[in-house]
Every structure is written in C-alpha cells, then in structure tokens.
Amino acid sequence: MMDACHMLKLARNMLQAYSPITSSTGQINWTFIVHLNDVQVKDGLHAANKITDKHVRFDSQKMKVSLAAQTLSHSVAVALCTLRDLGYSQFKHCEATAEFIELRFQRYICTYRFSQDNLELLFNSIRASGGWNNNPTAGQFQGIFRRLMVRCGVSPSTSGNVAPQDETVSLSAVEMSSLAGDESEELPSPFTNVSALVCDHSYLPTRFGSLVDNALVYISGFVVRQILRKLPCGVCRASLVADAVPGSFDQNYHLLTLKNNGGLMIPSEGTVKVVRSAERFIRQSSSGKAVRLPLISQFVRAEIGSEDVFFLKEHIQETQFGIDNHHFSLLSLVVSVFHKLRMHHIAKLNTLRLQSGNSRKKLCKAVLFKGF
Ligand SMILES: [Zn+2]
Numbered sequence: 044m045m046d047a048c049h050m051l052k053l054a055r056n057m058l059q060a061y062s063p064i065t066s067s068t069g070q071i072n073w074t075f076i077v078h079l080n081d082v083q084v085k086d087g088l089h090a091a092n093k094i095t096d097k098h099v100r101f102d103s104q105k106m107k108v109s110l111a112a113q114t115l116s117h118s119v120a121v122a123l124c125t126l127r128d129l130g131y132s133q134f135k136h137c138e139a140t141a142e143f144i145e146l147r148f149q150r151y152i153c154t155y156r157f158s159q160d161n162l163e164l165l166f167n168s169i170r171a172s173g174g175w176n177n178n179p180t181a182g183q184f185q186g187i188f189r190r191l192m193v194r195c196g197v198s199p200s201t202s203g204n205v206a207p208q209d210e211t212v213s214l215s216a217v218e219m220s221s222l223a224g225d226e227s228e229e230l231p232s233p234f235t236n237v238s239a240l241v242c243d244h245s246y247l248p249t250r251f252g253s254l255v256d257n258a259l260v261y262i263s264g265f266v267v268r269q270i271l272r273k274l275p276c277g278v279c280r281a282s283l284v285a286d287a288v289p290g291s292f293d294q295n296y297h298l299l300t301l302k303n304n305g306g307l308m309i310p311s312e313g314t315v316k317v318v319r320s321a322e323r324f325i326r327q328s329s330s331g332k333a334v335r336l337p338l339i340s341q342f343v344r345a346e347i348g349s350e351d352v353f354f355l356k357e358h359i360q361e362t363q364f365g366i367d368n369h370h371f372s373l374l375s376l377v378v379s380v381f382h383k384l385r386m387h388h389i390a391k392l393n394t395l396r397l398q399s400g401n402s403r404k405k406l407c408k409a410v411l412f413k414g415f
Pocket residue numbers: 276277278279280358362369
C-alpha cells in the first residue's frame with residue numbers, strides 16, 4: 044500500500060511543477076492557489092482555509108505533510124469556488140483545479156489512520172521527551188515510553204514534519220490528562236479551521252471586502268456555538284441564531300453555506316453586526332498586536348448602543364434591573380468570545396512570524412554529532 048501522506052506531497056509537488064495540467068473538465072493550475080494566497084493576504088482574512096505563504100512557497104519545507112494536506116484540502120476547493128462565485132476574475136475557470144483538489148482529498152482522507160503519521164507522531168513525542176538528545180538509546184527509549192504511557196500520553200509538537208490530521212489517540216493516557224484540564228475554558232481552536240488573519244499592515248476599512256465579510260460571518264458561527272454552551276437564557280439564545288440565511292446578507296453567507304456540512308450555526312444578523320463592529324475596531328487599532336477587551340467592548344457599545352440588534356424587544360425591559368440588561372450582556376458576551384478567539388490567533392501569527400526561517404533545523408544531526 045502506498046503511503047497516503049507521501050502521495051499527497053507528490054501530488055502537490057506535481058501540481059506546482061507541471062501546471063497547467065489539462066484534464067477532461069479543463070485546466071488544473073497551481074496559480075489558483077497562488078491567487079488564493081494573494082487575495083487572502085491582501086484582505087487580511089482567510090476564507091476558512093489554511094493557505095499561507097508557507098504553502099505557496101514550500102520549497103524549504105517540502106517534507107511537511109501538513110502543508111501538502113492543507114493545500115490539497117476540501118477547504119481550499121471550497122475557497123476557490125467561493126471566490127469564483129463572488130466574481131473575483133482571477134478565479135474564473137478554477138473548476139478543474141477545485142475538482143482535482145477535492146479528489147485528492149477524498150482519496151486520501153480515509154487512509155489517514157493507516158498511514159505512518161501516527162507512528163511518526165509517537166516518535167516525535169519520544170524525541171521531544173529526550174531533551175536535547177533526539178537519538179535516544181534503547182534504555183532511554185524504554186524509560187520515555189513508559190513515562191508517556193503512565194503520565195502524559197502522546198501529545199506531539201506541532202512543528203514536526205507530520206501534524207495530526209485527526210483525533211486519533213495514540214496512547215490512551217492522553218484522555219486522562221485532558222480530563223484533568225478545565226473543559227469549559229477550552230476553546231476548540233476554531234481558528235485552526237477558520238483562520239482569520241490580521242495582516243502586518245493595518246488599514247481602515249469602512250466597508251470590508253466580500254472575502255472578509257464572508258470570513259466574519261463564518262467566525263460568528265463559531266462565536267455563537269461557544270456562547271450557546273454556557274448561556275442559560277432562552278430568549279437570548281434564540282436571538283443569536285437564525286433559522287436560515289437572511290436574504291439581505293446573502294453574499295456574505297456564501298462561505299458559511301458552502302462550508303456548512305450540517306454542523307455550523309447560522310449566526311443572526313445581530314451577532315454578525317456586533318462581530319463586524321469589533322473587527323473594525325481591531326483593524327483600526329492593531330497592527331498585528333493584541334487589543335485589550337475593554338477597549339473593544341467600549342467601542343462596540345458606543346457604536347451599537349441600545350439599538351436592538353438582537354431583536355430582543357420587550358425582553359430588554361424585562362431584564363432591565365440591576366446593573367445590566369440582557370441586551371448589553373449579550374453584546375459583551377459576543378465581543379468577549381470573539382476577542383478571545385481573535386487574540387489567540389493574533390498571538391499564534393506573531394509566533395509564526397518569529398519562527399519563520401527557522402523551520403526544519405537542517406543541521407540538527409550534524410550539531411548533535413559534532414565532536415564525536
Ligand atoms: Zn436574555
């Protein structure tokens with residue numbers, strides 16, 4: 044059996060090297076991936092895929108399976124079609140490319156559990172446990188393996204050649220360690236799926252581009268899902284979601300609709316409005332740096348004020364005792380969850396930026412054995 048991960052890398056490399064390739068449905072072309080990255084960098088938000096400069100210029104990281112897997116993924120196929128449907132001229136005739144990507148995805152995704160990834164991830168953990176020495180002796184290996192089994196389970200680093208593509212647990216001890224953590228505080232890292240990006244350049248959009256708008260609607264869906272987990276008030280819960288995609292926002296719900304495989308919430312217009320307001324403030328005031336929550340809350344409160352964006356109607360009066368009514372509580376809640384997700388992503392981007400050019404340490408072994 045051929046190893047899926049390495050076939051993925053080969054397929055990606057072939058696509059880049061031999062484009063355009065003619066298929067029965069049209070031309071398959073790597074330049075669509077390049078265009079996708081360009082558009083996303085320019086707009087500062089990702090259309091729910093993981094394409095970055097690293098994926099486009101992968102020469103220095105050819106070995107990384109995750110880069111190839113994220114390039115030939117369902118999300119990328121969806122993003123290409125979204126941009127084409129939104130009328131971006133660069134994406135005209137991207138059908139054959141999207142179809143090619145989708146086919147790779149379908150063919151390889153099922154075989155993931157049989158691949159050597161899980162083994163590589165285990166080795167990754169073992170190497171990491173050895174401190175400076177990533178070539179453990181048999182004795183050290185035994186010790187490390189026992190330690191992993193008993194105490195911490197296998198949770199591989201994310202910087203290796205292979206990153207986990209699914210939730211396969213290599214050693215069951217990992218479940219114990221995650222149970223010990225505070226589950227309610229744990230965000231299911233939505234930005235690994237959503238990937239909203241803040242660019243280096245900050246600008247003041249009075250109107251977002253349609254790509255950004257689409258990404259914000261998509262992110263709003265995640266925000267709603269987070270909030271629904273802990274919000275007890277039924278009226279407020281209902282006001283965060285919509286039964287169907289609202290007509291007036293059609294174009295902005297495009298990505299959400301395409302990505303929605305049944306699991307995603309449709310955020311109400313009010314939720315999206317609040318998220319957009321928060322995003323506008325973040326873009327005004329940060330240049331890729333963290334923005335403090337109170338500042339964003341203040342801005343959103345000032346901009347939206349007591350306008351009944353959630354259509355709470357008499358529920359506002361009902362709850363208007365004490366310091367806050369449910370309208371303002373909802374505003375704060377949406378802003379704070381969005382802020383948390385957004386800042387987490389900004390921090391991650393900053394880390395990535397610091398690490399860039401420091402990917403696979405080519406001289407690792409040479410350094411280890413120097414002087415032996
Ligand atoms: Zn309420």
